[in-house]
Amino acid sequence: MLVYNTLRNRKEEFVPINPPNVTMYVCGPTIYDYFHIGNGRTFVMSDIIRRYLIYKGYNVKFVMNLTDVDDKIIRKAVQEGVSTKELTLRYEKAFMDDIKIFKMKPADLYPKATEHMQEIEDLIEKLENKGIAYNVDGNIFYDVGKFKGYGKLSGKKTDELEIGSRVDINEEKRNPLDFSVWKKSKEGEPFWESKWGNGRPGWHIECSAMSMKHLGETIDIHAGGNDLIFPHHENEIAQSEAATGKDFAHYWMHFGFLNIDKQKMSKSLSNFFTARDILTQYPAEALRLLFVQSHYRSPLNFSKELIESAKKGTEKLNNLSMLILKGIENKNGNIIEYNFQKYFNLFSEAMDDDFNTSQATGVIFDFIRDINRIISENENINFSFYEDAFNFLNSTANNVLGIIDFDELRTVEKDEDDAWIVEQIEARTKAKLDKNWQLADEIRDVLSDKGIILEDSKNGTTYKKKLI
């Protein structure tokens, strides 16, 4: 299995430290607002990578942090006149709700900075003792010059950065590139007591401390959005590796941006859609399909047209899935020979190549066409064929990619199984026999208005529910 490693800008064979265990850390959201679908792309794709590792038989420990101390949080809390605690709790809850409707598998752990003050303080102390961090009047800075590996992730050379071009130079720092690991608290800001006085941790230190605490000093995979490469991940490496003398993470994975009109979707440009907003208009499967149809490292330009076309694709997946669920009930019928294994192989082949979900999705759709053809060319097919088809789609499209939700389809089928609809269909069938087309169409329209779509076939009329 190949994984693209930002550390060396190339695909590398994936070799976990302690197989079959895999440790994975993903930089999560700052919980001061609803997350947008650009953030959502990162979360969903890391969810899919995790699920594929599980599919491959790995035992994955997956940690995603929630940043709950930071300037933006403080600013917004002041604006709203609430405590930072109250604000972050609110958005933590919203985050949990949103990932649920996005159908992500919950992380094994969602550590928060405010709950790891001791670990953070210990780590800073370690850096200070080694002479890598220095104290200027209660502010602790990391001395970039003391870590010779600085820049190895982002490929930046410290003397080539345009220092001070976009941010004011802080006179307290020895080197303008040095960054805060501990910030002295200002008037009115939340603070934690420490041996250096009251203050709060810098942004990067929390991830170092929490990753090491929950997953170990060296982990397998550390992931996040493309914009975190520098300075966030670069600084995490600097802090962690200077403290331990060990590799911090073996594989660094980064996700491409979701753009709007070719521009990065971001809070500051206010060109974003929140995930919860989009997810009231489209099923999670449609958004997930949109994401997996392109490669996780490529930029993806979001538009109404794209999500609409993804929704159409989802309908195609669901139509066959419903047929399969019904077909499983047929205990008699003709046995069909079919090479399902071929598709499992093609799927793994695609995913093994740096999680090529785009190709893997192509495999799924090839499969769908094949199965649809077989179903339309054969009558009375035995349930074992449907069972095998279900197994393939369930373990790939459902369990790994999350673009089909069989559980939901099953409940939809059940919910709609009410007498009234059946009555209407029977009335329409009778009207059709009487060649009363007008009445038949009327009944169909009434049901359609209620979100029930009828489909006639040789074996009678079936119905399905419209997607949102």
Next chain:
RNA sequence: GGCGACGUGGCCAAGUGGCUUAAGGCGUGGGUCUGCAAAACCUAUAUUCAUCGGUUCGAAUCCGAUCGUCGCCUCCA
């Protein structure tokens, strides 16, 4: 200024030296089925991969130049 990514059909997108006479999704034209529709299937939709040169028996794929787009170097997924 430095670093990095990218430019494939009407739209999205995989492929990165011969398996590809370029997957898959959406759209569009034609057909099968149907009272009509829907769904599904069949079929047609790029002699071509930004442009121009080069390497090679062979290039969308490698090299060079040019044009264009985006990102990072500030908080950011």
